[in-house]
Amino acid sequence: MISRKDFRAIDKSIDELKKITSNELFSEFLGELEHCDENAQTQKILEMNVIIDEMEEEEFESVFTKEMFNKMEEMIKEEKLSMGNAIFLLKHVGYCIVLKDMRVLGFAYSSLSERIKEMIIEEEKKNEEKNEKRLVDLCECYLLLNRWASEELLSTYMPCLLKVALNKEESEEVQKKVEMALLALNNIGFQKMDKELYLNEIKEIIQYHQKHRNMTRLAYLFAWELLTNRFYCDNSLEDVIVNELQFARESAREVKELTRCVDWKTKEEENEKRRKETKEEIILMRWLDTVDYFFILCTLWNEGFAEIIGSIAQLVRASKANHRGIHNQFICAFANAAGCNSVNIGAFLKEGAADLILEELQQPTLEDEAMCDCLRFFMNISERLKDEEKDEMEEAKRKATKRKVFEKMEEEGYEDTITTFNETVYFIREKYHFRLSLNISDYFANG
Structure with a gap:
């Protein structure tokens, strides 16, 4: 070009x-x-x-x-x-x-x-x-x-393009071809297909990159998207994604590295007019979608999930001033993660996610959609802490975590803040999220 x-x-x-x-x-x-x-x-x-x-x-x-x-x-x-x-x-x-x-x-x-x-x-x-x-x-x-894409051609373009994507040569020309092939395959979306058409090949591509780091960032992202999109129709892939290929660890690493690559400190006048997103920012947004979608579907616990929460927390802080699009989407990811039983609630405290949401709620210019996601975060946390049957933590550990969450909320004046939203919750629920509770007490962990 x-x-x-x-x-x-x-x-x-x-x-x-x-x-x-x-x-x-x-x-x-x-x-x-x-x-x-x-x-x-x-x-x-x-x-x-x-x-x-x-x-x-x-x-x-x-x-x-x-x-x-x-x-x-x-x-x-x-x-x-x-x-x-x-x-x-x-x-x-x-x-x-x-x-x-x-x-x-x-x-x-x-x-x-x-x-x-x-x-x-x-x-x-x-x-x-x-x-x-x-x-x-x-x-x-x-x-x-x-x-x-036509389903009748699945058996043609899957092996054809996976063969290109399996090329391990590290030259720029070859890796651009790998990137294009995976980009094209990813556009299949959530279409259901037999594992024989893709699983061994995509595992080999991901595992080889994990060892040698031979692909472009974009190609690696699309290799993961191709696999996680299949997860929508085939939950038997969960063990492969979570434990064998270590999605949590890899996505956390990619988000951290991309966060360091982006220049978040733009000039004040540039903030007034939406600047064009860099390729790194676009890839970050795509990783967000993949991680967010994963949290919604995942049921297996993995210790690496805390790493994802931590990497997202770093990104939220970095993007807060100059990229509200990324910032708000990652707030949404926190809300979804909070409702995922496979993510330990303690990770939200340890990695600073709870602090970020509390800070966000106290912003005088908080947007309605961001408010909805902040409320969902605490509603999900509260539901999990109150529901002993669904929460897999031992009782003593559950109570200790509940106490820490309550203390954190009390320190930050959370109760007074949340009460101020009493008049707007109905509007927010109708416009953004039908599961948002109309009962203010459902957002507290001290029930």
Whole structure:
């Protein structure tokens, strides 16, 4: 991909380009491709990729419509756009869509989607004569751009792309290919599939990285997402995820390292206008989603869970001033973790999570959704401490923890703070979370 500096050298200046909508600009470039030879097309697509990198979700939705993809399919049919260059462009579009978790649906209903699906089927039929690289490119295009990948192709693109992802060579070029393959496979979502299609391979990928640290951060994240998304349909994977592959330890390590990579201290004027998220911030948000989802489903206890709580606490403190999006999502993760019986309540005290939630509740500008998550945190803690049958702690230990939680709340003036929300709980419950209790006493651990 060319740099911004190189892009400024094209005929029109960046200032002039900004006056044109992304839709118009992209359509203009696409039209110009018809009059270029293959090499010139490649160069033009590099310039288009720079524009794509700058697009927001609304722009993606307006540019990459069914009509746009149909136009590309027509250009391929009329030999005005080479298939190789079409794949080059489509993979970059798909990469951005999946990385930023956007819902861009135009491709799924286009004739280009059908063409690529048919090409995958035809290439697979060739057996020994099939072009492996071409099949990989086609599968990646189809998966990256299609949120509802055809189930009939599972047995084709799973082994095809896992083979790419299993490449252990540490060169930058190879690891970019590994990243792209895992990114594409991850777009399958929660689709159910037989373990034989993926489990041994994805375990090997994760375990090799744990030993050698050969993959990019993004590739490693998507390897985990591919596995944890299967957990939704197959709870027999829990032991593999929790104990064999040590999800808690690994996710805590990744969150800690990414927290150190992000420059949280932005200039005051930059805070007034939402700055673009860095790749590290995007990966952090994705790890959040994975950890949060894991807490909701997990039933097995693991000592590493305290590490996750601790790493999230560090991140919450780091992001509080300058990245409320990350900050608020991790507050939500605490609330979900508090309701997970496999996470020891003592970890919330030891790792500083309870302190952070108490601090948050006392903020005069607390947002409604953040308030809801803070209340859920203490409601979940209270429910677990009051319910002796569901709480697996020994009675003496349970009472000791309950006393510590109560003392912490008392020190911070929690009771007075929570009482002030009495009039707003009904509104918060109706708008954000139906399980939020309307009884204020349910948020105290001294019952």
